[in-house]
Amino acid sequence: MTASSGNAREALAALDPRLPLHARLREALTTRLRGGEWTPSEPLPAESELAQDYGVSLGTMRRVLTELVDEGLLERRQGSGTYLRRMQAQNSLFRFFRHHRQGDAVPTGRILTRETRPAPAEVARALGKRTGTKALRLHRLRSYDDEPFLVEDIWLPLPAFAPVRDVELTEIGDLLYPVYEQLCGLVIGSADEELWVELADAEVAELLGCAPGEPVVVVERVARTHAGDPVEVRRSRGLASTFRYRVEIR
Amino acid sequence: MTASSGNAREALAALDPRLPLHARLREALTTRLRGGEWTPSEPLPAESELAQDYGVSLGTMRRVLTELVDEGLLERRQGSGTYLRRMQAQNSLFRFFRHHRQGDAVPTGRILTRETRPAPAEVARALGKRTGTKALRLHRLRSYDDEPFLVEDIWLPLPAFAPVRDVELTEIGDLLYPVYEQLCGLVIGSADEELWVELADAEVAELLGCAPGEPVVVVERVARTHAGDPVEVRRSRGLASTFRYRVEIR
C-alpha cells in the first residue's frame, strides 16, 4: 500500500459508515476535487488506480465518477483520461443567476442588513422547518456599475448558517453561494423559481430609484442542496421596465 | 425460452447491431413503455426477469433502467418494483406549459387567424432561416373557462409545417405540440424562454380585456427538436397582474 492510497482510504474511513460506500466515496472525491489537487489540464489518476487507492472495486469507482460527470464536475475522454471540467466557476456559481443583463458581467452585491429573526410561516414551510424557527435574514442590493437593479430578501435557517451570521460583512463578496459552500459546507444543486409582477412599496421604490406603485418583477427562489434539502429562500425584486429573465428548458 | 422472451430478444436483434447493447436495449424498452403495455399502477417485470427476457446481464438492464429513471420515464420503489411514472402526458405534452394557473387544468386554445407570411428578420434568425422566408403565422387565444388570459403569436417555418397550414382548424385541439408531432412528425425536445414586461397595445388589451397601457408579461419561446433544430418561435402575452410563471432549475 502506498502512502497516498493510505490517505485515500483514511479519508473514506473518516466518513459516516452508515452511508453506502458509493456515497462516502463521492463525498471524499468531491472534497478532494474542490480542494484544487488537479487542474483541468491534467487527467486524474486512472479509474483503476483510483479504485485501488480507495480500496473499492472498479465498478463502484466508475459509478461515482459517472455521477460526478452527470453533475458537470468531471469530464471523461476515452483513451485519454478523466479531467476536471473547465469553467466550473461559471457552472457552479453563476448557474442560478438568471437575470439577463449586459453580457455575462457579474453585478455587485451589497448587504444592507443582517439579522436573526423567527422565520415567517411561508418561509419556514419552504425550508421544511417549524414556523418561528430561528433564521438569518439578509437584505441585499445588487447593482451594475453602482446602479441598483435588484433588491433581495434572503432567509437562511439556523444554526446551519451560523457562520454566515458571524463572519465579517467585508468577508462576503458579490456571490453568496461560494460563501455558503466555504463557510457552511453547503453546495446548492437545484432550485425552484416562481415569477410574478407586483407594485413597488415605498422601501423597494426608494432602493430601486423609482416611484412607489411602479410594477416590479418578483422572483422567488427556493434553493436546495444536491440531496434535495431546501436551504435558502430568496425573494428578488427588480424594475419591470428593465427586467429580463432567461431560462433553458430541457 | 418463453414466448415473450423470444419477442423481447427479437426486438433487440432487429436494431442496428453497431450500437452498443445498452443503447439498443434502451430503445427497445422505451418503445415498449410508450406503447402502453404497462400502467403506472402495476410494476414492470422484475429487473432480473427483464434481463433474462432480453438475454442481457442484470448489470446492463440495471444501467438502462437507471437511465430511464433519470430521464423521468420510470420510477423505482425498493422492495416493490419498477413503475411507469404518472403524469407522463403532463411531462411530454405539457412540459413546456409553464404559466402556472389553477392546478393542472389545461386551458383551451382557439386559433384566431392563420396565414402565410414572410418571416420577420428576428423570427427568421431564431429559426435559422433567411429573412423573408415563408412561414406560417398563428394568432391564438388561450382561456380558462372562457376567460382569456394569454395571447399567442406563433411562427412556424414552411414547408415543414405545411400540414398545419392545410388541416381544418377544427382538427386542431387545445395543444399544438401533439399536432406538430402527428401532422409533421416533429417532436419538441427543448426550448429557450425569455421573459419581460411591456405595456399592452390596443389589440392585446382588447383580447385580454384590459385597458391599453396596462403592463403585460411577454414570454418568448424558441422551441427545438431533440436534435436541437429550432422549429417554433412563440410570443405569449398575459396580464401582469394575474401572471405566474414557475421553473425548476437542475
Add this chain to the structure above:
DNA sequence: GAGTGGTCTAGACCACCCT
C-alpha cells in the same frame, strides 16, 4: 418469508488516444 430493488465485487474484452 418471498420477492423486489440497492450495493458491491471481480474480471474479461473492446475502442480509442497518444507517442
Add this chain to the structure above:
DNA sequence: GGGTGGTCTAGACCACTCA
C-alpha cells in the same frame, strides 16, 4: 504498444415492501 475509458458479464449479499 501501452494505457485509458467503455461495455458487458456473473454472482453475492443487503434493505426494503408487502401479503
